[in-house]
Amino acid sequence: MTQPLIEVRHLKKYFPVNGGTLHAVDDVSFTIEKGKTLGVVGESGCGKSTLGRTLIHLQESTDGQILLDGKDVTKVRKKELKAVREKMQIIFQDPYSSIDPRFSIDETIKEPLIVSGRYSRKEMVQRAEELMELVGIDERLRRAYPHELDGGRRQRVGIARALALEPDFIVCDEPVSALDVSIQAQVLNLLKKLQIERGLTYMFITHDMSVVRHISDDICVMYLGQMVEKCASKELFRNPLHPYTRALLSAIPSTDIHHRQERIRLKGEITSPVDPEPGCRFAARCPFAQEKCHAPQHQINASDGHFVTCCRVHEINA
Amino acid sequence: MTESNVLLEIKDLSVEYLSDGKTVHAVNGVDLCLKRGRTLGLVGETGAGKTSICRSILRILPDVGAEITSGEILMEGKDLLHLKEEEMQKIRGKNISMIFQDPMTALNPVERVGDQIAEVIELHQEQGNHEDAVRRAKEMLEIVGIPGERYYDYPHQFSGGMKQRVVIAIALACSPQLLLADEPTTALDVTIQAQVLDLIEDLQKQYETSMLLVTHDMGVVAQVCDEVAVIYAGTIVEYGTKEQIFDHPSHPYTIGLFGAIPSMSEDEMWLHPIDGMPPDPTDLPAGCPFSPRCPYASEACRKDRIQPAVTPDGHMCRCIRIEQSKKGEH
Structure with a gap:
């Protein structure tokens, strides 16, 4: 097996909150190979954005290890951190708040180049032009400000900024969820084209199952800070094993009007991620929950490369 | 179709906004018809005019800068646009109510959720006192799956899905004939969305409510609607049964x-x-608004407003290619 570009071991990120500790990311491990896309799906509050942000050091991890190209980058500081950040970039969800409204488009794209300190003024102008062409922003918009642009174009600016320093790895945090479907397809195609041309590795965070199915090689499903299932994208949609994944997939409204889908109806509310009980966090809503589900759960290799964190996986999928 | 089957008919509705000295043509000659107990999906992208149509029906467009420039909105034959404001107040919340897109901002953060439900009941009830309204509000909470004792909680104590259920409880508290649901599940997660859609559907059956469902999600339309109208730049470009569309x-x-x-x-x-x-929207193209993006657009598309045509399966489509392909067959 080739060396993965990203390896994460037992990563944890806890936040102190009023009256306890919020377990936003709790013991998550995975690898992403070079040039591949790992999709991370889950509902709001499941920790998928925190996972992405912790991975690229926008937040310090509480525990665990992050390896970039085999090198431990968990505890890097200052100068080293700057070098690591050049290799790992992020595209944010909201194209409205993630771009400085007082920067023109080329100023936004040039900023990482200025920070790196490796480019002359002339090189920067040239590089900004290249980047704008690469992501499909018209040259005439160079001096425009964000308020003059629609969401799709702003997101292209965010992509150009992320690509400016030629990173190896990009965390895409819901990059298309603020966009209309016709524009969403344009941006998804752009991300795919860039990946093929430049061998980029993506972690693609989304709550949209049709988008994640389209873009990912592997998918990891999160629920309240924990990874409940991880496998190849096709396998997940063909053979979901965790009760939460099955409920999630059945809840997607299908555009097929001739076959009424059978929805798995979940009852109950999401349990609190503040000082959670040991055991499966989905148990409170799970139709299959039993006594043993309240004991600590372990990841089970259900079949080749298909990991599930559920003690009843073999019984309920028999 | 008999006349009495129709609850709401919108004829040639146009809405304009004034923005920075320019006229925004938000809704341009829209015709819609909603039958009793049925659900019409209004599908389109951001800025297509979906929300402006809902707000025109309830007459809650902004006071300044927004104007209904033409059209009629007939509810059981009565034009809502010609009612006095006092008459309209009696209709809002009782005969017609609305579920807003964002449950986080639709509720008053400093008022108990139960009181927000009781308010609309008390306003419209013909007999009974405050205690009756409170009792009914608790019932409504139970109906949407929230324990009645949470009447005294504030919105911040509720999750997004629960807040949206409170908004639904307010909207349905007076068993309205018409429910305007403006992207009711867009802000929610899919498993919660499924719960909320099930709930709306159950309640709709129970009260025989008609619904205008505004959404951009074709999956939601497929699951919930009977009829579908597709709107682009303020114009209905296609309109038919769900199966036809x-x-x-x-x-x-x-x-x-x-x-x-x-x-x-x-x-x-x-x-x-x-x-x-x-x-x-301040500078719409002449002719078909979609023509600049349309792979089939010809000169004829860019001249005059496109008239509605009837497709072979009998639904409305505003595209000159429908008539052209018919002629081609003869």
Whole structure:
């Protein structure tokens, strides 16, 4: 097996909150190979954005290890951190708040180049032009400000900024969820084209199952800070094993009007991620929950490369 | 179709806004018809005019800068646009109510959730006192799956899904004849969305409410609606039963919308986006508003407003290619 570009071991990120500790990311491990896309799906509050942000050091991890190209980058500081950040970039969800409204488009794209300190003024102008062409922003918009642009174009600016320093790895945090479907397809195609041309590795965070199915090689499903299932994208949609994944997939409204889908109806509310009980966090809503589900759960290799964190996986999928 | 089956009829509705000295043409000659107990889906992208239509029906457009420039909104034959404000107040919340898109901002953060439900009941009840309204509000909470004792909680103590259920409880508290649901599940997660859609559907059956469901999600339309109207730049470009629209989409925009959604069953390397951007609503193109992005557009598309045509399966489509292909067959 080739060396993965990203390896994460037992990563944890806890936040102190009023009256306890919020377990936003709790013991998550995975690898992403070079040039591949790992999709991370889950509902709001499941920790998928925190996972992405912790991975690229926008937040310090509480525990665990992050390896970039085999090198431990968990505890890097200052100068080293700057070098690591050049290799790992992020595209944010909201194209409205993630771009400085007082920067023109080329100023936004040039900023990482200025920070790196490796480019002359002339090189920067040239590089900004290249980047704008690469992501499909018209040259005439160079001096425009964000308020003059629609969401799709702003997101292209965010992509150009992320690509400016030629990173190896990009965390895409819901990059298309603020966009209309016709524009969403344009941006998804752009991300795919860039990946093929430049061998980029993506972690693609989304709550949209049709988008994640389209873009990912592997998918990891999160629920309240924990990874409940991880496998190849096709396998997940063909053979979901965790009760939460099955409920999630059945809840997607299908555009097929001739076959009424059978929805798995979940009852109950999401349990609190503040000082959670040991055991499966989905148990409170799970139709299959039993006594043993309240004991600590372990990841089970259900079949080749298909990991599930559920003690009843073999019984309920028999 | 008999006349009495129709609850709401919108004829030639146009809405304009004034913004920075320019006129925004938000809604341009829209005709819609909603039958009793049925659900009409209004589908389109950001800025297509969906919310302006809902707000026109309730007459809650902004006081300054917004104007209904033409049209009629007939509810059981009575034109809502000609009612006095006092008469309209009696209708809002009782005969027609609305579920807003964002449950986080639709509720008053400093008022108990139960009181917010009781308020609309008390306002419209013909007999009974405050205690009756409170009792009914608690019942409504139970109906939407929230324990009655949470009447005294504030919105911040509720999750997003629960807040949206409170908004639904307010909207349905007086058993309205017409429910305007403006992207009721867009802000929610899919498993919670499924719960909320089930709830709306159950309640709709129980009270025989008609619903105008505004959404951009074709999946939600497929699950919930009987009829579908596709709106682009303030114009209804295609209108028919759900089966007609999903089985035989005829307008290039509708076809493009379906094509742009990533498939759940097929593996494709590339998606099929619609090229270009929606037009500037202050400067709409002459003729078909979709013509600048349409792969089939010809000179004729850019001249006059496109008249509605009838497709072979009998639904409305505003595209000159429908008539052309008919002529081609003869």
